[in-house]
Amino acid sequence: MKKSKYYLFMVMLLAVSMILAACGGEDSEEGGGEGESEPDILGLATGGTGGTYYPLGGTFANMIKDETGIDTDAVTSNASAENMAMINNNEVEIAFVQTDIASYAVEGTQMFDAPIEKIRGLATLYPETIQIVTTADSGIESVEDLAGKTVSVGESGSGTRLNAEQILEIHEMSFEDMDIQNLSFDDSTTGIQDGSIDAAFITGGTPTGAVEGLAAQVDVVIVPIEQEKAQELMEAYSFYSEDEVPEGTYSLTSAVPTVAVQAMLAISADLSDDLVYDITKGIFENTDQITHPKGEFITVDTALDGIGIEVHPGAQRYFDEQGVEAE
Incomplete structure (x- = not known):
């Protein structure tokens, strides 16, 4: 009799454990989006080799790696619209994009059939x-x-x-x-x-x-x-x-x-706040490493000007510390 009660107790305990595990899995899957991911490698979508995104992307990739310790690959692409799709498809985590195209992507208008919900702003850069x-x-x-x-x-x-x-x-x-x-x-x-x-x-x-x-x-x-x-x-x-x-x-x-x-950097909402904070810091505290002529426009003081979409909380924390507000 005691043995039967023991087995019954163990069965009930196992059932409760499975229910709790299932609930935990659902929560994890549901919340596994914004603000949690810290990948081993970061992808940074740029543009064609004849544009401005490509040379800047290589510089930014180095700055991000130096700050975060995470290998960062600057990859060529067809630029703005494709870059938004690449973030949506988890092909890259960061991307150059025009501010107008970023807004269209978030709204699901123009060349976008539906809103891309995981795009956040990191900073505007230059005209x-x-x-x-x-x-x-x-x-x-x-x-x-x-x-x-x-x-x-x-x-x-x-x-x-x-x-x-x-x-x-x-x-x-x-x-x-x-x-x-x-x-x-x-x-x-x-x-x-x-x-x-x-x-x-x-x-x-x-x-x-x-x-x-x-x-x-x-x-x-x-x-x-x-x-x-x-x-x-x-x-x-x-x-x-x-x-x-x-x-x-x-x-x-x-x-x-x-x-x-405006040119800007967009970033995946999936990345953790701490990682995006470090990425933002790595870029704006090392602008002296930017040798392209557009580097003179890339400053923390103008990083939120005309950004037009929701800023990632990690980037926002950095800008708050610097006293930077959107205009």
Whole structure:
């Protein structure tokens, strides 16, 4: 009898243990998202080798590894839109992205069929200048002159492509007015040089490597976006700001007016607050290691300007300690 009671007790104890374990598993799975993960390797999605994300990504990867002790790989990609998908698919944890594309990803609008819920902001970095690149021999001097020409508008799904569409819209034009090509920055400048295309939209920090390479071979022209049209664009899309390609860039003899969005770093909500704090600290306390010209814009004081999406709590903790507030 005692033995039967003992067995019954053990069976009941085992059943209770299994129930508790199941409940614990459910809680773990449910809460295993935001703020818990600390992977052995971090992936940092950049862009094509001819843009600004790629060289900066290598520098950031080194700074993050030095601060956290975690190996960090900077990987090439088709930039903004693809980078958001890569975070969503757990292919990378950190990614460069335009602020407008990050907002579209969170909202599930434009090129995104549904909201990407795991994206958080880490920091804004520098202006991403929209450059309409051509040559002196093309005869293209205005946006309207692009009509009837062969023009690269950026890779499919890229932020550049959407920028091109919106700029043309303000000029009462569309992709149907030209023969469009969806090319990377490197392929765009190669196409301009060999004459297979006439012009290209390139959104990136200036100077952009691919355009510098082109300027070494031919006389580069940056097509202006005049102030009146820039104002219309900013009224229609609040994430744009006025900008210019400075005199001397690409051997330009004078500054060229245009517009810009902001480059930012997005990060997975899955990463622990402590890890993201260390990543943020590693970047902003080592900006002296950034040799790219855009490094002068990357400061903690402006790191929340125009970020537009929810900031990861780990990054927010660092900015709170520095007394930095969003504007």
